[in-house]
Amino acid sequence: MELLIRNNGRTLSLEPGDTLLGAIRGCGISYSCEDGRCGMCRCHLVRGRVREQARPPRQLFGCRERYILACQTSLLEDTTINIPDIEEPVAHPGGRYRGRVVSVEALSDTVRELRVEIDVPFSFSPGQCAEVELSRGLSRLYSMAGTPGDTELRFHVRMHPHGRASQVIGEDLKAGDPLKIRGPYGTSYLRANHSDPILCISAGTGLAPLLSVLRGIAARQMMNPVFIYVGFMAREDVYGLEELNALLPRILSARARHVLVSAGPTERGLRRGLLTEAIEADFDHLTGFRVHGFGSPFAIDAVVQLLRRKGVAEEHLHLDAYHSVVT
Ligand SMILES: Cc1cc2nc3c(=O)[nH]c(=O)nc-3n(C[C@H](O)[C@H](O)[C@H](O)COP(=O)(O)OP(=O)(O)OC[C@H]3O[C@@H](n4cnc5c(N)ncnc54)[C@H](O)[C@@H]3O)c2cc1C
Numbered sequence: 519m520e521l522l523i524r525n526n527g528r529t530l531s532l533e534p535g536d537t538l539l540g541a542i543r544g545c546g547i548s549y550s551c552e553d554g555r556c557g558m559c560r561c562h563l564v565r566g567r568v569r570e571q572a573r574p575p576r577q578l579f580g581c582r583e584r585y586i587l588a589c590q591t592s593l594l595e596d597t598t599i600n601i602p603d604i605e606e607p608v609a610h611p612g613g614r615y616r617g618r619v620v621s622v623e624a625l626s627d628t629v630r631e632l633r634v635e636i637d638v639p640f641s642f643s644p645g646q647c648a649e650v651e652l653s654r655g656l657s658r659l660y661s662m663a664g665t666p667g668d669t670e671l672r673f674h675v676r677m678h679p680h681g682r683a684s685q686v687i688g689e690d691l692k693a694g695d696p697l698k699i700r701g702p703y704g705t706s707y708l709r710a711n712h713s714d715p716i717l718c719i720s721a722g723t724g725l726a727p728l729l730s731v732l733r734g735i736a737a738r739q740m741m742n743p744v745f746i747y748v749g750f751m752a753r754e755d756v757y758g759l760e761e762l763n764a765l766l767p768r769i770l771s772a773r774a775r776h777v778l779v780s781a782g783p784t785e786r787g788l789r790r791g792l793l794t795e796a797i798e799a800d801f802d803h804l805t806g807f808r809v810h811g812f813g814s815p816f817a818i819d820a821v822v823q824l825l826r827r828k829g830v831a832e833e834h835l836h837l838d839a840y841h842s843v844v845t
């Protein structure tokens with residue numbers, strides 16, 4: 519069977535049962551876990567019938583296009599695909615790591631910082647997340663706040679009332695406790711090989727991957743204009759501004775930084791309103807922008823409608839809405 523990669527014009531021959539990833543590795547495809555969990559090997563199916571062992575993890579995609587996972591798919595007939603970000607493939611060895619809790623500290627009344635030490639450097643791209651297994655049968659996705667290659671991972675964890683993982687992290691975990699890390703996961707990571715303006719958005723604990731993306735922009739000395747919108751529900755939820763402000767001088771062309779509080783009183787340096795209201799007011803259009811957005815599903819789902827209306831191309835929407843995924 520023939521496989522046409524439409525966005526580089528290559529045609530490959532596959533035997534029945536061959537996985538797509540096996541055939542197109544080295545052709546610009548990104549990948550990590552190779553077992554259907556991370557979403558990185560997603561491809562856009564243009565034409566053809568395929569057999570899928572697993573569908574893309576819904577929580578890792580904000581996009582509407584028809585995606586398949588290359589590591590989970592074989593062909594049933596001649597097929598055409600597009601490979602997203604073909605000019606900038608990323609390959610991280612996906613794996614399971616044994617970790618130890620370094621500390622759990624309050625960043626605000628509702629957010630804890632969980633620091634985890636692992637034995638080997640963790641390979642990931644800024645903006646990605648990992649599955650943290652707190653105990654057998656209790657795993658959750660949390661995004662890294664730090665930089666690739668860290669051996670101490672930092673997560674910002676929102677305390678959900680009655681949330682199972684929230685209770686364990688908020689009340690039970692202590693320094694030295696063992697846990698497992700699996701990953702990296704997610705497709706909303708920083709793309710560095712372009713000169714387009716970048717809009718970075720976070721809602722609540724989405725600040726963690728936003729800080730990671732900003733660290734990535736700083737480390738690569740990217741000159742792209744960068745606009746930052748950080749949203750919180752109320753004044754008492756605001757956290758992490760010292761860390762954010764310390765990073766800003768390292769972003770060579772940071773154009774704007776807004777911290778929004780959607781309800782209750784504000785103070786100097788904070789702006790009143792919703793993320794959608796601020797972005798609507800500040801930009802006539804966002805054509806040509808790349809967007810990285812993370813956090814509360816309500817906020818991110820509302821923002822995505824606005825971004826589409828303002829002209830952001832579907833392939834440049836890199837959004838992780840923190841939907842609850844119970845494992
Ligand atoms: C790609 C991705 C990245 C993520 N990154 C982060 C991150 O960096 N930081 C972060 O904080 N979160 C992140 N999340 C969300 C996280 O994985 C968890 O889903 C979330 O923290 C809730 O976990 P929990 O175990 O505390 O709550 P769960 O036990 O899963 O409960 C989920 C919700 O249901 C409610 N609930 C639970 N039980 C009941 C009940 N009996 N009655 C009524 N309501 C109930 C809880 O209040 C809670 O709001 C991410 C999610 C995704 C998809």
Ligand code: FES
Pocket residue numbers: 548549550551552553554555556557558559560587588589590
């Ligand atoms: S490499 Fe295919 S889903 Fe992770």
